[in-house]
Structures are given as C-alpha cells and as structure tokens.
Amino acid sequence: MTTTPPPTLIVNARLVNEGREFDGDLRIADGLIVEIGSGLSARAGETVVDAAGRRLLPGMIDDQVHFREPGMEYKADIATESAAAVAGGLTSFMDMPNTNPPTLDAAALEDKYRRAAGRAWGNYGFYMGASNDNLEAIRAIDPRATPGLKVFMGASTGNMLVDNPDTLDAIFRDAPTPIITHCEDTPTIDALLADYKARYGDDIPAECHPDIRSREACIKSTRLAIGLARQHGTRLHVLHISTADELALFEPGPLVRADGSRKRITAETCVHFLRFDRADYARLGHLIKCNPAIKDAGDREALVAALADDVIDVLATDHAPHTLEEKGRPYTGAPSGLPLVQYALLASLELVHEGKLTTAQVVQKFAHAPAQLFDVAGRGFLREGHAADLVLVDDTPTTVRREDVLSKCGWSPFEGMTFHARIGAVWVNGALAWDGSQLVGTPNGQRLAFDR
Ligand code: DOR
Numbered sequence: 394m395t396t397t398p399p400p401t402l403i404v405n406a407r408l409v410n411e412g413r414e415f416d417g418d419l420r421i422a423d424g425l426i427v428e429i430g431s432g433l434s435a436r437a438g439e440t441v442v443d444a445a446g447r448r449l450l451p452g453m454i455d456d457q458v459h460f461r462e463p464g465m466e467y468k469a470d471i472a473t474e475s476a477a478a479v480a481g482g483l484t485s486f487m488d489m490p491n492t493n494p495p496t497l498d499a500a501a502l503e504d505k506y507r508r509a510a511g512r513a514w515g516n517y518g519f520y521m522g523a524s525n526d527n528l529e530a531i532r533a534i535d536p537r538a539t540p541g542l543k544v545f546m547g548a549s550t551g552n553m554l555v556d557n558p559d560t561l562d563a564i565f566r567d568a569p570t571p572i573i574t575h576c577e578d579t580p581t582i583d584a585l586l587a588d589y590k591a592r593y594g595d596d597i598p599a600e601c602h603p604d605i606r607s608r609e610a611c612i613k614s615t616r617l618a619i620g621l622a623r624q625h626g627t628r629l630h631v632l633h634i635s636t637a638d639e640l641a642l643f644e645p646g647p648l649v650r651a652d653g654s655r656k657r658i659t660a661e662t663c664v665h666f667l668r669f670d671r672a673d674y675a676r677l678g679h680l681i682k683c684n685p686a687i688k689d690a691g692d693r694e695a696l697v698a699a700l701a702d703d704v705i706d707v708l709a710t711d712h713a714p715h716t717l718e719e720k721g722r723p724y725t726g727a728p729s730g731l732p733l734v735q736y737a738l739l740a741s742l743e744l745v746h747e748g749k750l751t752t753a754q755v756v757q758k759f760a761h762a763p764a765q766l767f768d769v770a771g772r773g774f775l776r777e778g779h780a781a782d783l784v785l786v787d788d789t790p791t792t793v794r795r796e797d798v799l800s801k802c803g804w805s806p807f808e809g810m811t812f813h814a815r816i817g818a819v820w821v822n823g824a825l826a827w828d829g830s831q832l833v834g835t836p837n838g839q840r841l842a843f844d845r
Contacts, residue, residue: 399440404418409752414752416446420433421783425823447785456540456767457712480799480832484783487518488520491545495522514832522542522543571629572627575685634699639660644658648762732800735799742813782820782822
C-alpha cells in the first residue's frame, strides 16, 4: 500500500541530471516532482529541506539484484534487501528469476509482484527466466509485465543454464522483451574446475576463482550472445561484464544516439568489478567469490574507462547475498555472490572522488540508462512529472560497519572501508524513506511500469 506523502520543497541543492550539475530547488507533491527551478518559495504545509549545496540525484535503478524470494528467505527477502537498497540510494530494483521455484511463467512472475506489494521499500520489477523448456511461456510474456527475459548462458546459482542451441536460437528470435544474459561458457569452466579439483580437492584457494571462471569463458559466451542478437535483431543486454577483452565486442557511444535511435546491444558492469581485483582475494577470500569472477587490476581499470567512454551503458550491483556460514565452506561448496546494494552508490561515488568519473556519469549509468533501456515509465530522471525518487548525498565520510548492514546476511565486502560521502536522505515516491541514519515511514515502493 502506498501512502500520500506530505508536500516537500528541497532548496539550495546541487542537482545532477542529464549530464548537468546545477544549483536549484525541487518541489515534491503527490509523490511526483512538480517543479524544478531556483528561488522557489515554500507554500503552506510544505516541509522545507535545506540541501545546502549537497548533491541531489534521481534514485538509482538497479537492474540486477537477487533478493532470494521465494525459497531462500533464510538469507534474504524482498523487505530486508529493498530496505538496504533504499538506505543506499537505490530506489528501484529489478530482481532475478533464479529463486525457488524459479520464475519460469506468468504465474510465478505475478506471485513475486504480490509478495512485493506493501513490503518493498523501493520500486520493483521482476524478470522472467528462461530454461531449456519454457519457450511457450516466453512467447506468451506480456512485455509490460516484466523488464525482460533473463537467460543464463552460463550456469550459476540456481542451475538455470540454457545450453540447447536450438532453444537459444528460438529464444533470441521470439522473446517479446529485451533479453538479458549471464555470459560464461560452462564447458570451459567445467574443464578448468576439473583440473583444479584434481590438484587441490575441494579446498581450492579463493584466488584461483578468476582462473576457473576464466576470461576465455566470458569472451566465448558473450560472442555467442552478440552473434545471436545480431542474427535475429534482438534487444540484448549483457550483464556484469568483467573483462577488458569483452569491451571490443560492444558499440561505443551513447545509449540513445543523436538521431533518437537506441543501441540494441548493450552492456552492464557491476560495482564490485570497479572496486576489487585479484589482489583482494588474499584478504576477502570467498566473500568476493562471484560469477563472473572479479579479475585483474587491468580489467578493473578498463571497465571504469569503458563507463566513462560509453562502451558500457549500465552500472548495477548483482547484489547476491549468501550467509557467512555458506561463504566459510571450502571453495567447491561456497556459493558465489556478495551483498552490495547498501553501499553501491557510495562505492561508485568514490570513482568521482578519484577523478575517474563525474557524478553526472554515475547518474547516467545507474539511473538514466536503466530507465531508458528497460522503458521504465516516469522514473530515473529529475524531471517535472516524474516520480519523486530522490537521493541527497552529503560530503561526510561513511565508514562501513557490520552492525549497520541492513541486508539479512549481515555482512558487507566493504566493512572497514571509509567512503568520502554519505547517503543523507532518500525519498521514494515522494515519501522520505531514509533520513541519513535510519529508515523512516513504511515501505512505499510501487510496481515499475514498462512503457513499451
Ligand atoms: O555470483 C553470482 N551470484 N552470480 C550469479 O550469476 C548468481 C548469483 C546468485 O544468485 O547467487
């Protein structure tokens, strides 16, 4: 159930939107941004927030999260993870289908939307999933009911691999929504894993993970996906690019071209590939084990540059929580994935502090681009008439402490790190949801609408 929030006027902010940073005020009424200007004066009954030069951004839209519901609520659920996301400035999320049961038909999809209603702190969309045998359900998808179709072209958590070549071909030909892919070639990985198991047994050192989930596996699978998309004219979004080598496969340039047309094949990378590299396995071990694997420092630098150069279109998290007990198992039993939503925006803004990206570029990749790519109606921008999903960023340092983690798994790969900024306030559909130190109000997320 959503509430009608009180009208609010935010004054003296540094607004960041559509490539520009400018000083101004922003008025919220009935959950929407109703006015952007300067010198706006307060009306009767309005709450006035003096933003005093702090950065005001549209809420981030995370196009890749695993909130684990239904089926794995012992480690995460829609309420806990969306709370963590909103505390971190991520006001909308798109959740993956590798749940239990997996989201393989319209009934499973609608079950997720029902679960989220009234419990999600942010706005929500759920992906449909592909398998080797749900082609009819894929063809029947209502394109307005889901951001897209997730195809695991590499096996990961949840065993949803699609590896039948005829099925893949039909999916790329017939899917009524954008296709988003996990690209890692499973036979390549299986062969490497067998070699490492022969050498180490189950206790393979964590730093071998990028050699097992290898760059060759990523390149081979990404090439296959792009080839299929070109052949069939599919709208393809390749998730979590982790290597420098894959970058040459994508078209550089803005997501929306000067003539108004949009790239049909796009790429995403994730926050952890920008903040960690091979050297971090020694300290963090399985805590940063994920698929695809975090690779070398050179990959990390190339991925940051690819965001700046518009080779990569979207920045996301791939938030994939697992318990500490699970992460403490030997390599072959330790699941892949890490919790990221709560500190993902702050971690991304470190790249601004380091001079590698501008705030406007972070906003482009983490808010505007996912809205455009998935045809999200009325969100992702500071525009009059759009939903008032907003983040106020303070230039006050934040040190990540385990006791502050809101994700149910109760840990963060960033523990002990100090970021140069803080999430000072977050509004979701016009209602204050995070006041800088705690969640306030009640969950106010809405179902995302896809305008296509
Ligand atoms: O590291 C990962 N974790 N990669 C995936 O593809 C799945 C995810 C999960 O669900 O745990």
